Amino acid sequence: MWDFLDYTFADFLLFSPEVYFRLFELYNKDIWPAQLASPVFAVAIIFLARHGARHQSRVISLGFAAMWLWVGYAYYAVRYATINDWAVVLAWIAALQAILFLVSAVRHTPVRYQTDRSIAGVAGAVLVALAAFLYPFLTFAVGRNWRGAEIFGFAPDPTMVATFGLVLLSMSKSRWILIPLPLLLAVVSGMTAVAMEAYSGLFTCLAGAIAIVLMMTRKHRPLDIN
Protein backbone atom coordinates (compact mmCIF):
# COMPACT_ATOMS: atom_id res chain seq x y z
CA MET A 1 0.00 0.00 0.00
CA TRP A 2 3.03 2.28 0.49
CA ASP A 3 3.34 2.39 -3.29
CA PHE A 4 0.94 5.32 -3.17
CA LEU A 5 3.55 7.38 -1.32
CA ASP A 6 5.39 7.49 -4.61
CA TYR A 7 2.91 10.06 -5.90
CA THR A 8 3.02 13.79 -5.47
CA PHE A 9 -0.04 15.96 -4.96
CA ALA A 10 0.20 17.24 -8.53
CA ASP A 11 -0.13 13.65 -9.79
CA PHE A 12 -3.62 13.52 -8.35
CA LEU A 13 -4.65 16.69 -10.13
CA LEU A 14 -6.13 14.81 -13.05
CA PHE A 15 -8.28 17.53 -14.53
CA SER A 16 -7.62 20.77 -16.33
CA PRO A 17 -8.43 24.18 -14.81
CA GLU A 18 -10.93 24.64 -17.63
CA VAL A 19 -12.87 21.53 -16.56
CA TYR A 20 -12.59 22.41 -12.86
CA PHE A 21 -13.99 25.90 -13.34
CA ARG A 22 -16.73 24.67 -15.65
CA LEU A 23 -17.96 22.54 -12.75
CA PHE A 24 -18.94 25.79 -11.01
CA GLU A 25 -20.69 27.10 -14.12
CA LEU A 26 -22.80 23.96 -14.42
CA TYR A 27 -23.38 23.87 -10.65
CA ASN A 28 -24.60 27.47 -10.63
CA LYS A 29 -26.87 26.74 -13.56
CA ASP A 30 -28.37 23.76 -11.75
CA ILE A 31 -29.10 25.56 -8.46
CA TRP A 32 -30.17 28.96 -9.80
CA PRO A 33 -31.72 31.11 -8.24
CA ALA A 34 -30.72 29.69 -4.85
CA GLN A 35 -27.54 31.80 -5.01
CA LEU A 36 -29.61 34.92 -4.33
CA ALA A 37 -29.94 33.75 -0.72
CA SER A 38 -26.19 34.00 -0.18
CA PRO A 39 -25.94 37.72 0.68
CA VAL A 40 -29.04 37.34 2.82
CA PHE A 41 -27.24 34.64 4.82
CA ALA A 42 -24.27 36.94 5.37
CA VAL A 43 -26.37 39.88 6.53
CA ALA A 44 -28.39 37.58 8.78
CA ILE A 45 -25.21 36.24 10.41
CA ILE A 46 -23.93 39.73 11.24
CA PHE A 47 -27.38 40.76 12.46
CA LEU A 48 -27.90 37.70 14.65
CA ALA A 49 -24.42 38.00 16.12
CA ARG A 50 -24.75 41.61 17.24
CA HIS A 51 -25.63 40.72 20.86
CA GLY A 52 -23.92 37.38 21.29
CA ALA A 53 -27.20 35.88 22.44
CA ARG A 54 -27.56 32.16 22.98
CA HIS A 55 -30.54 31.39 20.73
CA GLN A 56 -29.34 33.54 17.87
CA SER A 57 -25.98 31.79 18.06
CA ARG A 58 -27.76 28.44 17.84
CA VAL A 59 -29.50 29.64 14.68
CA ILE A 60 -26.18 30.72 13.15
CA SER A 61 -24.56 27.36 13.93
CA LEU A 62 -27.53 25.50 12.50
CA GLY A 63 -27.32 27.62 9.34
CA PHE A 64 -23.62 26.78 8.92
CA ALA A 65 -24.34 23.10 9.60
CA ALA A 66 -26.85 23.16 6.74
CA MET A 67 -24.43 25.01 4.44
CA TRP A 68 -21.58 22.56 5.10
CA LEU A 69 -23.87 19.60 4.59
CA TRP A 70 -25.00 21.09 1.29
CA VAL A 71 -21.45 21.86 0.16
CA GLY A 72 -20.37 18.32 1.04
CA TYR A 73 -23.22 16.67 -0.78
CA ALA A 74 -24.10 18.94 -3.70
CA TYR A 75 -20.61 20.13 -4.59
CA TYR A 76 -18.01 17.65 -3.36
CA ALA A 77 -19.94 14.37 -3.63
CA VAL A 78 -22.24 15.01 -6.58
CA ARG A 79 -20.12 17.26 -8.78
CA TYR A 80 -16.46 17.40 -7.84
CA ALA A 81 -16.32 13.62 -7.41
CA THR A 82 -17.07 13.23 -11.14
CA ILE A 83 -13.54 14.44 -11.93
CA ASN A 84 -11.75 13.70 -8.67
CA ASP A 85 -12.22 10.41 -6.83
CA TRP A 86 -10.74 11.94 -3.69
CA ALA A 87 -13.62 14.44 -3.51
CA VAL A 88 -15.61 11.79 -1.66
CA VAL A 89 -13.15 12.20 1.23
CA LEU A 90 -13.64 15.96 1.09
CA ALA A 91 -17.41 15.40 1.17
CA TRP A 92 -17.07 13.39 4.39
CA ILE A 93 -14.90 16.11 5.92
CA ALA A 94 -17.57 18.69 5.05
CA ALA A 95 -20.24 16.43 6.56
CA LEU A 96 -18.16 16.12 9.73
CA GLN A 97 -17.88 19.91 9.88
CA ALA A 98 -21.67 20.10 9.56
CA ILE A 99 -21.97 17.73 12.52
CA LEU A 100 -19.59 19.89 14.57
CA PHE A 101 -21.73 22.96 13.85
CA LEU A 102 -24.82 20.96 14.75
CA VAL A 103 -23.29 19.94 18.06
CA SER A 104 -22.25 23.56 18.64
CA ALA A 105 -25.86 24.59 18.14
CA VAL A 106 -27.67 22.02 20.26
CA ARG A 107 -25.38 21.56 23.23
CA HIS A 108 -26.45 23.08 26.55
CA THR A 109 -23.86 25.83 26.30
CA PRO A 110 -23.75 26.60 22.57
CA VAL A 111 -20.82 28.26 20.83
CA ARG A 112 -21.69 31.95 20.95
CA TYR A 113 -20.91 34.56 18.30
CA GLN A 114 -20.78 38.29 18.85
CA THR A 115 -19.66 41.18 16.72
CA ASP A 116 -17.52 43.72 18.56
CA ARG A 117 -14.88 46.34 17.84
CA SER A 118 -11.87 44.22 18.68
CA ILE A 119 -9.46 43.48 15.84
CA ALA A 120 -10.60 39.87 15.76
CA GLY A 121 -14.26 40.85 15.88
CA VAL A 122 -13.93 43.34 13.03
CA ALA A 123 -11.81 40.93 10.99
CA GLY A 124 -14.42 38.21 11.53
CA ALA A 125 -17.26 40.39 10.27
CA VAL A 126 -15.12 41.53 7.33
CA LEU A 127 -14.31 37.93 6.37
CA VAL A 128 -17.99 36.98 6.43
CA ALA A 129 -18.78 39.99 4.27
CA LEU A 130 -15.90 39.26 1.88
CA ALA A 131 -17.04 35.66 1.50
CA ALA A 132 -20.51 36.74 0.51
CA PHE A 133 -19.88 39.95 -1.43
CA LEU A 134 -16.30 39.84 -2.73
CA TYR A 135 -15.63 36.19 -3.45
CA PRO A 136 -18.09 35.92 -6.38
CA PHE A 137 -16.38 38.91 -8.03
CA LEU A 138 -12.96 37.36 -7.50
CA THR A 139 -14.01 34.84 -10.14
CA PHE A 140 -14.18 37.27 -13.00
CA ALA A 141 -11.52 39.60 -11.59
CA VAL A 142 -9.09 36.83 -12.56
CA GLY A 143 -10.61 36.41 -16.01
CA ARG A 144 -12.92 33.49 -15.41
CA ASN A 145 -16.46 33.29 -16.70
CA TRP A 146 -18.84 35.05 -14.29
CA ARG A 147 -21.22 32.12 -14.59
CA GLY A 148 -18.66 30.11 -12.63
CA ALA A 149 -18.71 32.48 -9.63
CA GLU A 150 -18.11 30.71 -6.33
CA ILE A 151 -20.94 31.57 -3.97
CA PHE A 152 -20.87 31.53 -0.19
CA GLY A 153 -23.09 28.79 1.22
CA PHE A 154 -22.93 26.77 -1.98
CA ALA A 155 -19.26 26.60 -3.03
CA PRO A 156 -16.61 25.38 -0.61
CA ASP A 157 -14.02 28.16 -0.63
CA PRO A 158 -16.23 31.15 0.26
CA THR A 159 -17.97 28.94 2.83
CA MET A 160 -14.56 28.24 4.38
CA VAL A 161 -13.75 31.97 4.42
CA ALA A 162 -17.08 32.77 6.10
CA THR A 163 -16.47 30.00 8.64
CA PHE A 164 -13.09 31.50 9.48
CA GLY A 165 -14.82 34.86 9.94
CA LEU A 166 -17.57 33.37 12.08
CA VAL A 167 -15.13 31.62 14.39
CA LEU A 168 -13.36 34.95 14.88
CA LEU A 169 -16.65 36.36 16.17
CA SER A 170 -16.71 33.78 18.93
CA MET A 171 -15.05 33.92 22.32
CA SER A 172 -16.34 30.53 23.44
CA LYS A 173 -13.65 28.03 24.31
CA SER A 174 -15.22 25.41 22.11
CA ARG A 175 -14.88 27.62 19.02
CA TRP A 176 -11.57 25.88 18.41
CA ILE A 177 -13.30 22.67 17.32
CA LEU A 178 -14.81 24.52 14.37
CA ILE A 179 -11.51 25.53 12.78
CA PRO A 180 -9.37 22.41 11.97
CA LEU A 181 -11.53 20.86 9.25
CA PRO A 182 -12.11 24.08 7.24
CA LEU A 183 -8.36 24.72 7.57
CA LEU A 184 -7.62 21.26 6.20
CA LEU A 185 -10.01 21.83 3.30
CA ALA A 186 -8.46 25.26 2.70
CA VAL A 187 -5.00 23.70 2.46
CA VAL A 188 -6.26 21.12 -0.04
CA SER A 189 -8.00 23.87 -1.99
CA GLY A 190 -4.86 26.02 -1.94
CA MET A 191 -2.70 23.15 -3.16
CA THR A 192 -5.19 22.50 -5.95
CA ALA A 193 -5.09 26.18 -6.88
CA VAL A 194 -1.30 26.18 -6.97
CA ALA A 195 -1.22 22.99 -9.04
CA MET A 196 -3.60 24.67 -11.51
CA GLU A 197 -1.61 27.90 -11.38
CA ALA A 198 -4.84 29.65 -10.35
CA TYR A 199 -3.31 31.61 -7.51
CA SER A 200 -6.46 33.53 -6.59
CA GLY A 201 -7.44 30.30 -4.87
CA LEU A 202 -4.84 31.03 -2.21
CA PHE A 203 -7.16 33.72 -0.80
CA THR A 204 -8.90 31.00 1.24
CA CYS A 205 -5.61 29.88 2.78
CA LEU A 206 -4.75 33.47 3.59
CA ALA A 207 -8.12 33.92 5.32
CA GLY A 208 -7.47 30.74 7.32
CA ALA A 209 -4.04 31.96 8.40
CA ILE A 210 -5.47 35.33 9.47
CA ALA A 211 -8.17 33.57 11.46
CA ILE A 212 -5.70 31.36 13.32
CA VAL A 213 -3.43 34.27 14.23
CA LEU A 214 -6.28 36.47 15.43
CA MET A 215 -7.96 33.62 17.32
CA MET A 216 -4.80 33.20 19.33
CA THR A 217 -4.84 36.88 20.23
CA ARG A 218 -8.48 36.76 21.31
CA LYS A 219 -8.97 35.71 24.87
CA HIS A 220 -11.74 33.37 25.93
CA ARG A 221 -14.68 35.18 27.48
CA PRO A 222 -17.26 33.03 29.29
CA LEU A 223 -20.32 34.16 27.35
CA ASP A 224 -21.46 30.57 27.80
CA ILE A 225 -22.76 31.26 31.29
CA ASN A 226 -24.94 34.22 30.25
Next chain:
Amino acid sequence: MFDKTTMNRRKFLQIAAASTMLSSVPSPGHTGRQSLLTKAIPSTGEQLPVIGMGTWITFNVGNDQEARNARSEVLRAFFDAGGGMIDSSPMYGSSQAVVGHSLDRLGMPDDLFAATKVWTSSTSKGITQVADAEQLWGIDNFKLMQIHNLVNWESHLASLLEMKAEGRIRYIGVTTSHGRRHSELEKIVARQPIDFVQLTYNLQDREAEKRLLPLARERKMGVIVNRPFRRGSLFKSFASHSIPPWAQEIGCKHWAQFMLKFIVSHPAVTCAIPATSKVDHMRQNMAAPAGGLPDANTRRRMTEFFDAL
Protein backbone atom coordinates in the same frame (compact mmCIF):
# COMPACT_ATOMS: atom_id res chain seq x y z
CA MET B 1 21.94 -8.16 -20.73
CA PHE B 2 22.28 -5.47 -23.30
CA ASP B 3 25.80 -4.19 -23.72
CA LYS B 4 25.46 -0.44 -24.07
CA THR B 5 28.82 -0.19 -25.77
CA THR B 6 27.32 -1.95 -28.80
CA MET B 7 24.98 0.98 -29.44
CA ASN B 8 27.42 3.07 -31.43
CA ARG B 9 26.39 5.58 -34.04
CA ARG B 10 26.67 3.12 -36.95
CA LYS B 11 24.55 0.53 -35.21
CA PHE B 12 22.05 3.19 -34.30
CA LEU B 13 21.79 4.32 -37.92
CA GLN B 14 21.27 0.74 -39.09
CA ILE B 15 18.51 0.16 -36.57
CA ALA B 16 16.90 3.52 -37.27
CA ALA B 17 16.91 2.87 -41.02
CA ALA B 18 15.40 -0.59 -40.57
CA SER B 19 12.84 0.79 -38.18
CA THR B 20 11.83 3.58 -40.56
CA MET B 21 11.48 1.11 -43.45
CA LEU B 22 9.33 -1.12 -41.32
CA SER B 23 7.22 1.74 -40.13
CA SER B 24 6.50 2.85 -43.68
CA VAL B 25 4.26 -0.17 -44.20
CA PRO B 26 0.67 1.06 -43.94
CA SER B 27 -1.23 -0.74 -41.26
CA PRO B 28 -4.24 -2.83 -42.27
CA GLY B 29 -7.75 -1.93 -41.27
CA HIS B 30 -7.54 1.77 -41.99
CA THR B 31 -9.78 1.64 -45.02
CA GLY B 32 -11.42 4.99 -45.62
CA ARG B 33 -9.10 6.68 -43.20
CA GLN B 34 -5.64 8.09 -43.53
CA SER B 35 -2.86 5.68 -42.80
CA LEU B 36 -0.24 6.46 -40.24
CA LEU B 37 3.27 5.17 -39.93
CA THR B 38 3.32 2.03 -37.88
CA LYS B 39 5.88 -0.02 -36.04
CA ALA B 40 5.78 -3.68 -35.17
CA ILE B 41 4.99 -4.80 -31.65
CA PRO B 42 8.15 -6.81 -30.96
CA SER B 43 6.48 -9.79 -29.29
CA THR B 44 3.99 -10.50 -32.10
CA GLY B 45 4.82 -8.37 -35.13
CA GLU B 46 1.36 -6.74 -35.01
CA GLN B 47 1.56 -3.23 -36.45
CA LEU B 48 0.78 -0.26 -34.25
CA PRO B 49 0.51 3.39 -35.36
CA VAL B 50 3.42 5.37 -33.94
CA ILE B 51 1.13 8.02 -32.50
CA GLY B 52 -1.46 6.92 -29.98
CA MET B 53 -3.67 8.94 -27.70
CA GLY B 54 -3.30 9.46 -23.97
CA THR B 55 -6.29 10.47 -21.86
CA TRP B 56 -4.58 11.77 -18.74
CA ILE B 57 -6.31 15.01 -17.68
CA THR B 58 -7.73 15.71 -21.14
CA PHE B 59 -10.59 13.18 -21.04
CA ASN B 60 -11.45 13.63 -17.38
CA VAL B 61 -14.44 15.92 -17.86
CA GLY B 62 -16.96 14.24 -15.57
CA ASN B 63 -20.60 14.46 -16.60
CA ASP B 64 -20.18 17.68 -18.57
CA GLN B 65 -22.07 16.72 -21.72
CA GLU B 66 -20.71 19.56 -23.82
CA ALA B 67 -17.13 18.67 -22.88
CA ARG B 68 -17.80 14.97 -23.48
CA ASN B 69 -19.02 15.71 -26.99
CA ALA B 70 -15.99 17.93 -27.60
CA ARG B 71 -13.72 15.02 -26.63
CA SER B 72 -15.63 12.82 -29.08
CA GLU B 73 -14.56 15.22 -31.83
CA VAL B 74 -10.95 14.94 -30.67
CA LEU B 75 -11.25 11.17 -30.91
CA ARG B 76 -12.85 11.46 -34.34
CA ALA B 77 -9.86 13.49 -35.55
CA PHE B 78 -7.58 10.81 -34.06
CA PHE B 79 -9.31 7.97 -35.89
CA ASP B 80 -9.61 9.96 -39.13
CA ALA B 81 -5.84 10.44 -39.10
CA GLY B 82 -5.25 6.71 -38.72
CA GLY B 83 -4.93 6.53 -34.95
CA GLY B 84 -5.55 3.24 -33.20
CA MET B 85 -4.20 3.10 -29.69
CA ILE B 86 -6.03 4.79 -26.83
CA ASP B 87 -4.43 4.58 -23.40
CA SER B 88 -6.21 5.26 -20.13
CA SER B 89 -6.28 4.25 -16.47
CA PRO B 90 -8.70 3.97 -13.57
CA MET B 91 -6.54 6.65 -11.97
CA TYR B 92 -7.69 9.20 -14.54
CA GLY B 93 -11.08 10.02 -12.97
CA SER B 94 -13.86 9.89 -15.56
CA SER B 95 -11.51 9.43 -18.54
CA GLN B 96 -12.47 5.83 -19.21
CA ALA B 97 -16.19 6.64 -19.08
CA VAL B 98 -15.64 9.56 -21.47
CA VAL B 99 -13.69 7.32 -23.88
CA GLY B 100 -16.60 4.88 -23.72
CA HIS B 101 -19.05 7.70 -24.40
CA SER B 102 -17.00 8.81 -27.41
CA LEU B 103 -16.63 5.28 -28.80
CA ASP B 104 -20.36 4.82 -28.45
CA ARG B 105 -21.00 8.02 -30.41
CA LEU B 106 -18.40 7.43 -33.10
CA GLY B 107 -18.67 3.68 -33.47
CA MET B 108 -16.00 1.15 -32.66
CA PRO B 109 -13.16 1.07 -35.23
CA ASP B 110 -12.01 -2.42 -36.21
CA ASP B 111 -8.41 -1.55 -35.49
CA LEU B 112 -8.96 0.01 -32.08
CA PHE B 113 -6.04 -0.84 -29.84
CA ALA B 114 -7.61 -0.43 -26.40
CA ALA B 115 -5.10 -0.06 -23.60
CA THR B 116 -5.74 0.65 -19.96
CA LYS B 117 -4.29 -0.18 -16.58
CA VAL B 118 -4.92 -1.67 -13.18
CA TRP B 119 -4.15 0.76 -10.38
CA THR B 120 -4.77 -0.57 -6.93
CA SER B 121 -2.86 -2.16 -4.09
CA SER B 122 -5.51 -4.91 -3.90
CA THR B 123 -5.13 -7.93 -6.18
CA SER B 124 -8.84 -8.72 -6.23
CA LYS B 125 -9.71 -5.09 -6.97
CA GLY B 126 -7.29 -5.24 -9.87
CA ILE B 127 -9.37 -8.02 -11.43
CA THR B 128 -12.51 -5.98 -10.79
CA GLN B 129 -10.89 -2.95 -12.43
CA VAL B 130 -10.40 -4.91 -15.64
CA ALA B 131 -14.10 -5.82 -15.72
CA ASP B 132 -15.07 -2.24 -14.84
CA ALA B 133 -12.88 -0.89 -17.62
CA GLU B 134 -14.47 -3.23 -20.19
CA GLN B 135 -17.85 -1.93 -19.15
CA LEU B 136 -16.81 1.73 -19.16
CA TRP B 137 -15.25 1.48 -22.61
CA GLY B 138 -18.08 -0.72 -23.93
CA ILE B 139 -15.68 -3.37 -25.24
CA ASP B 140 -15.32 -7.11 -24.68
CA ASN B 141 -11.55 -7.28 -24.47
CA PHE B 142 -8.58 -5.01 -24.07
CA LYS B 143 -5.59 -5.46 -26.30
CA LEU B 144 -3.22 -4.21 -23.64
CA MET B 145 -3.57 -4.25 -19.86
CA GLN B 146 -0.84 -2.49 -17.91
CA ILE B 147 0.13 -2.26 -14.27
CA HIS B 148 0.01 1.42 -13.43
CA ASN B 149 3.16 2.84 -11.87
CA LEU B 150 4.22 -0.65 -10.72
CA VAL B 151 1.59 -0.61 -7.93
CA ASN B 152 1.40 -4.16 -6.49
CA TRP B 153 2.94 -5.36 -9.74
CA GLU B 154 3.86 -8.89 -8.72
CA SER B 155 0.32 -9.88 -7.77
CA HIS B 156 -1.28 -8.07 -10.71
CA LEU B 157 1.16 -9.66 -13.12
CA ALA B 158 0.04 -13.12 -12.01
CA SER B 159 -3.62 -12.16 -12.59
CA LEU B 160 -2.88 -10.63 -15.97
CA LEU B 161 -0.88 -13.65 -17.11
CA GLU B 162 -3.94 -15.78 -16.35
CA MET B 163 -6.14 -13.40 -18.36
CA LYS B 164 -3.67 -13.53 -21.22
CA ALA B 165 -3.67 -17.34 -21.17
CA GLU B 166 -7.48 -17.25 -21.30
CA GLY B 167 -7.35 -14.91 -24.29
CA ARG B 168 -9.04 -12.07 -22.42
CA ILE B 169 -6.15 -9.69 -23.09
CA ARG B 170 -3.46 -9.90 -25.73
CA TYR B 171 -0.61 -7.96 -24.20
CA ILE B 172 0.66 -7.14 -20.72
CA GLY B 173 2.62 -4.05 -19.79
CA VAL B 174 3.98 -2.11 -16.85
CA THR B 175 4.12 1.65 -16.58
CA THR B 176 5.94 4.45 -14.86
CA SER B 177 5.98 8.17 -15.50
CA HIS B 178 8.01 11.24 -14.62
CA GLY B 179 11.17 9.10 -14.71
CA ARG B 180 10.31 7.44 -11.39
CA ARG B 181 11.37 3.99 -10.25
CA HIS B 182 13.52 3.26 -13.28
CA SER B 183 15.79 0.86 -11.42
CA GLU B 184 12.84 -1.29 -10.33
CA LEU B 185 11.37 -1.04 -13.81
CA GLU B 186 14.65 -2.22 -15.26
CA LYS B 187 14.57 -5.35 -13.10
CA ILE B 188 11.03 -6.11 -14.25
CA VAL B 189 11.86 -5.58 -17.91
CA ALA B 190 14.92 -7.80 -17.55
CA ARG B 191 13.12 -10.72 -15.91
CA GLN B 192 9.35 -10.70 -16.40
CA PRO B 193 7.28 -12.01 -19.33
CA ILE B 194 5.70 -8.72 -20.39
CA ASP B 195 5.05 -7.28 -23.85
CA PHE B 196 5.12 -3.55 -23.23
CA VAL B 197 6.78 -1.03 -21.01
CA GLN B 198 5.42 2.50 -20.71
CA LEU B 199 7.68 5.29 -19.53
CA THR B 200 8.43 8.97 -19.85
CA TYR B 201 10.81 9.94 -22.61
CA ASN B 202 11.07 13.33 -24.30
CA LEU B 203 13.63 15.91 -25.32
CA GLN B 204 14.25 16.84 -21.71
CA ASP B 205 13.77 13.49 -19.94
CA ARG B 206 16.25 11.28 -21.78
CA GLU B 207 17.43 9.06 -18.95
CA ALA B 208 15.61 6.05 -20.46
CA GLU B 209 18.03 6.16 -23.41
CA LYS B 210 20.84 4.90 -21.23
CA ARG B 211 19.49 1.55 -20.07
CA LEU B 212 15.75 1.05 -20.30
CA LEU B 213 15.20 1.61 -24.02
CA PRO B 214 18.10 -0.60 -25.10
CA LEU B 215 17.02 -3.26 -22.60
CA ALA B 216 13.42 -3.22 -23.82
CA ARG B 217 14.67 -3.61 -27.37
CA GLU B 218 16.91 -6.50 -26.38
CA ARG B 219 14.00 -8.17 -24.55
CA LYS B 220 11.68 -7.63 -27.56
CA MET B 221 9.25 -5.44 -25.67
CA GLY B 222 7.23 -2.61 -27.09
CA VAL B 223 7.80 0.84 -25.61
CA ILE B 224 4.98 3.33 -25.12
CA VAL B 225 6.12 6.85 -24.34
CA ASN B 226 4.04 9.06 -22.07
CA ARG B 227 4.46 12.76 -21.30
CA PRO B 228 6.01 13.54 -24.70
CA PHE B 229 5.49 17.26 -24.09
CA ARG B 230 6.06 17.13 -20.32
CA ARG B 231 2.46 18.14 -19.75
CA GLY B 232 2.88 21.02 -22.15
CA SER B 233 5.83 22.59 -20.37
CA LEU B 234 8.23 21.86 -23.23
CA PHE B 235 6.24 24.18 -25.49
CA LYS B 236 7.26 27.04 -23.19
CA SER B 237 10.92 26.20 -23.84
CA PHE B 238 10.35 26.62 -27.58
CA ALA B 239 8.03 29.61 -27.29
CA SER B 240 10.37 32.31 -28.57
CA HIS B 241 12.10 30.19 -31.21
CA SER B 242 11.34 29.23 -34.78
CA ILE B 243 11.65 25.75 -36.16
CA PRO B 244 15.14 25.44 -37.69
CA PRO B 245 15.34 24.81 -41.46
CA TRP B 246 16.93 21.38 -41.03
CA ALA B 247 13.90 20.31 -38.99
CA GLN B 248 11.50 21.75 -41.57
CA GLU B 249 13.19 19.52 -44.14
CA ILE B 250 11.82 16.45 -42.36
CA GLY B 251 8.32 17.91 -42.15
CA CYS B 252 8.31 19.71 -38.82
CA LYS B 253 5.69 22.42 -39.11
CA HIS B 254 4.91 22.67 -35.40
CA TRP B 255 6.96 22.09 -32.26
CA ALA B 256 4.66 19.19 -31.36
CA GLN B 257 5.85 17.42 -34.50
CA PHE B 258 9.47 18.22 -33.69
CA MET B 259 9.10 16.63 -30.27
CA LEU B 260 7.10 13.61 -31.42
CA LYS B 261 9.44 12.88 -34.34
CA PHE B 262 12.31 12.81 -31.90
CA ILE B 263 10.53 10.31 -29.66
CA VAL B 264 9.10 7.87 -32.18
CA SER B 265 12.31 7.81 -34.23
CA HIS B 266 14.12 6.06 -31.41
CA PRO B 267 14.47 2.46 -32.57
CA ALA B 268 13.19 1.03 -29.31
CA VAL B 269 10.07 3.19 -29.15
CA THR B 270 6.87 1.68 -30.51
CA CYS B 271 4.59 4.67 -30.05
CA ALA B 272 4.06 7.93 -28.19
CA ILE B 273 0.76 8.82 -26.54
CA PRO B 274 0.30 12.60 -26.47
CA ALA B 275 -2.91 13.80 -24.86
CA THR B 276 -4.93 16.77 -26.00
CA SER B 277 -8.41 18.21 -25.64
CA LYS B 278 -8.25 20.17 -28.89
CA VAL B 279 -9.00 18.92 -32.39
CA ASP B 280 -6.38 21.09 -34.10
CA HIS B 281 -3.71 19.90 -31.67
CA MET B 282 -4.72 16.32 -32.34
CA ARG B 283 -4.30 16.92 -36.07
CA GLN B 284 -0.86 18.40 -35.49
CA ASN B 285 0.13 15.43 -33.36
CA MET B 286 -1.12 12.92 -35.90
CA ALA B 287 0.80 14.66 -38.67
CA ALA B 288 4.06 14.18 -36.78
CA PRO B 289 5.34 11.20 -38.81
CA ALA B 290 4.65 12.98 -42.13
CA GLY B 291 7.82 13.95 -43.95
CA GLY B 292 9.81 11.12 -42.41
CA LEU B 293 11.52 10.49 -39.15
CA PRO B 294 14.89 11.96 -38.21
CA ASP B 295 18.00 9.85 -38.59
CA ALA B 296 20.56 9.55 -35.81
CA ASN B 297 22.41 12.67 -36.93
CA THR B 298 19.23 14.75 -36.96
CA ARG B 299 18.20 13.33 -33.60
CA ARG B 300 21.53 14.49 -32.21
CA ARG B 301 20.92 17.97 -33.66
CA MET B 302 17.50 17.98 -32.05
CA THR B 303 18.91 17.31 -28.59
CA GLU B 304 21.69 19.85 -29.09
CA PHE B 305 19.15 22.43 -30.24
CA PHE B 306 16.94 21.74 -27.22
CA ASP B 307 19.82 21.72 -24.74
CA ALA B 308 20.94 25.12 -26.04
CA LEU B 309 17.54 26.74 -25.47
